[in-house]
Amino acid sequence: RRSSSVSSLKDGLRYIPPWTTPYVIGIGGPSGSGKTSVANKIVSSINVPWTVLISLDNFYKPLTAEERRRAFENDYDFDHPNAIDLDLAYECILNLKEGKKTSIPVYSFVEHNRVPNKSINIYGASVIVLEGIYALHDRRLLDLMDLKIYVDADLDVCLARRLSRDIVYRGRDLHGCIQQWEKFVKPNADKYVRASMQNANAIVPSLSDSTVAVELLINHIKLKLQTKSEEHLKELIRLGFYGSKS
Ligand code: C5P
Numbered sequence: 001r002r003s004s005s006v007s008s009l010k011d012g013l014r015y016i017p018p019w020t021t022p023y024v025i026g027i028g029g030p031s032g033s034g035k036t037s038v039a040n041k042i043v044s045s046i047n048v049p050w051t052v053l054i055s056l057d058n059f060y061k062p063l064t065a066e067e068r069r070r071a072f073e074n075d076y077d078f079d080h081p082n083a084i085d086l087d088l089a090y091e092c093i094l095n096l097k098e099g100k101k102t103s104i105p106v107y108s109f110v111e112h113n114r115v116p117n118k119s120i121n122i123y124g125a126s127v128i129v130l131e132g133i134y135a136l137h138d139r140r141l142l143d144l145m146d147l148k149i150y151v152d153a154d155l156d157v158c159l160a161r162r163l164s165r166d167i168v169y170r171g172r173d174l175h176g177c178i179q180q181w182e183k184f185v186k187p188n189a190d191k192y193v194r195a196s197m198q199n200a201n202a203i204v205p206s207l208s209d210s211t212v213a214v215e216l217l218i219n220h221i222k223l224k225l226q227t228k229s230e231e232h233l234k235e236l237i238r239l240g241f242y243g244s245k246s
Contacts, residue, residue, distance in 0.1 A: 020126070020228050020231070021099075022127060022128050023128070023221070023225060024097065024127075024128045024145045024146050025042065025127070025128070025145065025146065025148075025149065025221070026130050026135040026141065026142070026147070026148045026149065027039050027042075027130070027131040027150075027151060028131075028133065028134065028135035028149070028150050028151070028193070028196050028197075028200070029133070029150050029193065030152075030155060030158050030189040030193050030194070031079070031158060031162055032153070032159065032161035032162035032165070033151045033152060033157075034151050034153060034206035035151045038131075038151050038210070039053055040053070041214050042129060042214070042217065042221065043127075045218045046127065046218065046221055046222060046225065049126065050124060050126040050127070052125045052127070053129045053131070054122075054129070054131075056130065056132020056134060056135055057107055058104050058105050058106060058120075059084050059085045059088055059105065059107075059132075060083060060084055060085070060107050060114075061084065061085050062114050063113060071112040073176075074172075074176040074177075074179045074180040074183075075183070076112070076184075077183075077184045079185050079187075079188035079189070079193075080188055080192070081134050081192055086134065086137070086141065088105075090140045093141060094144060096122060096128055097128075097144055099124060101121060101123045101124070102121075102122050103120070104119060104120045104121075104122065106118040106120060109169075109171070110170060130145075133189075134192070134193070135148075136196040136199040137192065137196045147201055147217075147220075148200045148201045149202050149204060150197045150200035150202070150204070151204045151206045152204065153206040157206075158189075159181055162177070162181070163177050163178075204217070
């Protein structure tokens with residue numbers, strides 16, 4: 001192992017970054033359950049350089065003209081797992097896990113479309129947080145994750161949060177939001193999103209008492225990252241990148 005790693009580095013075939021394989025955290029749960037705020041708390045508390053927060057919202061598939069027309073009438077199903085390009089999401093996370101550069105699409109909820117000629121390039125990561133309603137749905141993505149968190153909340157609470165957000169930030173009206181919720185969001189949340197809870201290692205109740213659960217998770221993540229970096233340092237010493245006292 002030693003000789004292959006060192007020789008491939010010398011040959012310039014493989015770049016060994018100063019960090020280990022990224023630690024991947026998936027955060028799933030219904031729309032409006034509070035995934036983003038749990039993700040933000042984790043990111044700011046662990047405070048590790050090269051932490052990237054990726055939303056599955058960026059991976060909504062581009063629509064045909066007819067599908068966009070329906071989307072503007074709140075008659076397009078954005079809540080079925082097929083609405084999101086999970087193949088592309090998997091490819092991007094896999095690239096990062098393998099230490100390769102990746103490119104993430106930018107999505108506009110106002111236009112119901114990818115923003116043309118715009119993407120976010122990510123050149124590497126030590127921690128990846130992937131959040132989205134279907135973060136814990138796809139087996140391939142789950143297999144890349146070190147920690148799987150489901151953020152749970154009553155759908156009534158989710159609807160209330162979603163209404164204010166969609167009207168203020170996503171250019172929607174009250175009637176359309178409720179129509180979309182009843183026709184697509186709620187049935188899919190019951191059928192598919194909730195089912196992904198079984199893939200979680202931890203479930204966060206997204207009510208006022210979620211602080212303890214999030215704190216416990218943050219402590220767990222910090223411990224895992226510390227172990228990971230200690231192992232990485234030992235491996236570098238073993239490979240001769242740092243002088244060993246022995
Ligand atoms: O951020 P959040 O997890 O709530 O985003 C997922 C939600 O975005 C889905 O429930 C879907 O109904 C909604 N969506 C939308 N319009 C789009 C794409 C997604 O309302 N163009």
